[in-house]
Amino acid sequence: MPLARIALLATLPLLLLPAAADAQKRIVGGGPTAPGAYPAQAHLRIDLGAASLSCGGTLISRTKVATAAHCLDAANYALPLVVPRPVAIAPERVTVSLGSDLAGQGDRQVASAVQLHPDYDPRTSANDAAVITLPQPATQQPLSVVDPAVDAASYATGRPAVVIGWGRTTDGGQASARLLEVEVPVVSDADCNDANSYAGSLLVDVMLCAGLPEGGKDSCQGDSGGPLMTRSTGVLKLAGIVSFGDGCAAPQKYGVYTEVGAAAIQGFLATAAGAPPKATVDAVTGAVAGRATTVRVSASDPTPGGGIAAVAWDLDGDGAFDDATGLSAPWIPTAAGDQAVRARVSDSDGMVVVAERVVTVAARGSEGTAASPSVSGASAGSTPAGSTPAGSPPAGSATATTTTASGVAAAGGPASQSGAAGTGSGRARLATVSARGVRGTLRLRGTVTGTTCRAARVRVTVTRSGRRVARRTVAVDGRCAFGAALRLRGRLTIGLELLQSDGTVTRLGSRTRRVS
Structure with a gap:
């Protein structure tokens, strides 16, 4: 019998979960997720009366959560252990929590319906998928589900995949209170069915494996039903559902997942949750x-x-x-x-x-416009149209700056009167810029030169640890000045772009500041 990855949250006779004592109980080799990074992640609490169990799930529409069938199979929790076929647990026993990285916190709803895959087989874990219906639409953003016609590369051997869950953090210890994540590569069916792994027992039509041959990274108990995600069309998508494993993170014993892209699983999800657009x-x-x-x-x-x-x-x-x-x-x-x-x-x-x-x-100017003016037609000391004067920075770059006593970073030389007035002469660039962090607020101000200021705007993009946290577009006034205040904390990278009335976008450079 496959070792399911359900976490026991309270004392329960081990007869109800024969595999529980044999498996290591944690997301292995990973770490905490960034706050709010996975809004579609659901925490499931399954009430058994004398005890409760924990599983994961994924919001795939406003009212539907995909998870593993073994989490919601009432036969798993009934005596005798051997029953003729799976039976969906009563929906009122299932509480779904969304919108928090903390287990069981956030927006809570009691399920209104539970549907197991009609061909789920608990003996082999084939078709280990289920759908929970919520009585009220969730406010969180659902996760996109892989489409085999578009996302076939999601299952390529070696493809990086992300698994998340609240599995236990030590063998026999407590479940993780905070959402954890680990990255593992997709493993070929041949390697997973090798004699040293699952020895031909893997049902490759509806299952896939992920992990490292040397072990060390894996999902485990408490992560059942949660997502395995791969990136396609620029975003993470639901590619697998945590199902079972032989121990956790052991060499050659990869984690096994329900393959969401399999025809049998796609058909079930379309019936139980609806087809995506x-x-x-x-x-x-x-x-x-x-x-x-x-x-x-x-x-x-x-x-x-x-x-x-x-x-x-x-x-x-x-x-x-x-x-x-x-x-x-x-x-x-x-x-x-x-x-x-x-x-x-x-x-x-x-x-x-x-x-x-x-x-x-295409590059601007390469789309077949009229020939450029002859250089010989320029007067002495002038610059041909479209070229950069000697000593000027290249288009889109920031000028060298020094910091004045007032804390404002000034350009290497004073802006010309024509630039400050916004005549549009020369190349658009920063003349001054100041970025300060005061009491949780990033205060930004600066001036530009070389553009018609009254019709220009500056786009401010702020990232933290490589993730965008804010974007704002502000007007440039008649004196070529702009400013913005954003409520942010941490080490921030501020990128600046000038948006001109003719559609030209000029990169003005970036700054890094810490806001406490």
């Missing part, structure tokens, strides 16, 4: 760096009576869908080359799909 980002032609264009997505909902509820865009490749909304959106490519644009499409049930299009962006 379909979406394709339309082809974009004639894209030029620094010039505005339009991106569009074609989307439909295959669910009868459904519809598309929302579209959000990631146009700068940072993984956050906060750049635009709607079926079409304006886009200004920032550089020449191949750039990915992504649309996150949600249907009326909250199911999500992410569509991606890689667009080839």
Whole structure:
């Protein structure tokens, strides 16, 4: 019998969980997640009367949570141990918590329905999948489910995968109060079914393995039902469900997961939770760096009576869908080359799909415009149009700065009167910039030169530990000054871009500050 990865939260006769005493009880080799990093993660508390059990789950629509069937099979918790077939536990025994990295905290709902995969076999763990229905729509963002037609590479051998859960942190110890994560590679079916691993018992049509041959990283008890996620179209997607393992993190004994992309699992999820929307980002032609264009997505909902509820865009490749909304959106490519644009499409049930299009962006001036003026036509001491004066910084770079007594970083020389007045002469660049952290507030102010200031804006992007935490676009006034105040703490990297009225985007550089 496979060793299921359920965590016992209170004293219960071991006859009810014969595998519990044999398995190491923790997410192994990982660490705590960043706060709020996985909003679709669900904590399940299963009430057995004298005791309770803990499992994980994944919000895949506003009212549906995917998990493992063995977590919700009442036959697992009944005497005698051997029963004819699985029986779904009563929904009122299942409490689902969402929106917190702490186990059992956040928004809580008691399930209104529980559905096991009709072909779930507890003897082999085949089709170990179930869906919980919530009585009220959740406010958290659901996780996209892999689509085999688009995400086939999600199951490639060696593909990095992320597993999260509240499994126990020491063998025989207490369950983790904080959500943990570990990264493990996908393992080939052949290696997982090797004589030193599962010796041919793995049902490759509906199962996959992940882990290291030397062990050391794995999911374990308390993580059952939680997600194994792989990245595709720029985002993490639900690719597997924690099912079982022979011990935890032992050499050659990989973690085994229900393969969400398998036809039998896809069909069950579509029936129990609904089919996700379909979406394709339309082809974009004639894209030029620094010039505005339009991106569009074609989307439909295959669910009868459904519809598309929302579209959000990631146009700068940072993984956050906060750049635009709607079926079409304006886009200004920032550089020449191949750039990915992504649309996150949600249907009326909250199911999500992410569509991606890689667009080839031409360099500005290379799209067949009139010939440039002859250099010989320039007067002595002048600079040909479109070139950079000697000693000037390249377009989009920040000038060298020194800090004045007032704490304002000034450019290497005073801004010219014409630049300060915003005549648009020369190259757009920072003249001064100051970034200070005071009592949990990042205060930013500065001036630009070389642009028509009254029609310009500055886009401020703030990241912390590589993750974007804020973005704001502020106006540049008639004196070419701008400012912003953001409530943030920690070591922050502040990126600045100048958005000009003709669609040109100029990178002004970045600063790093610590705000306490």
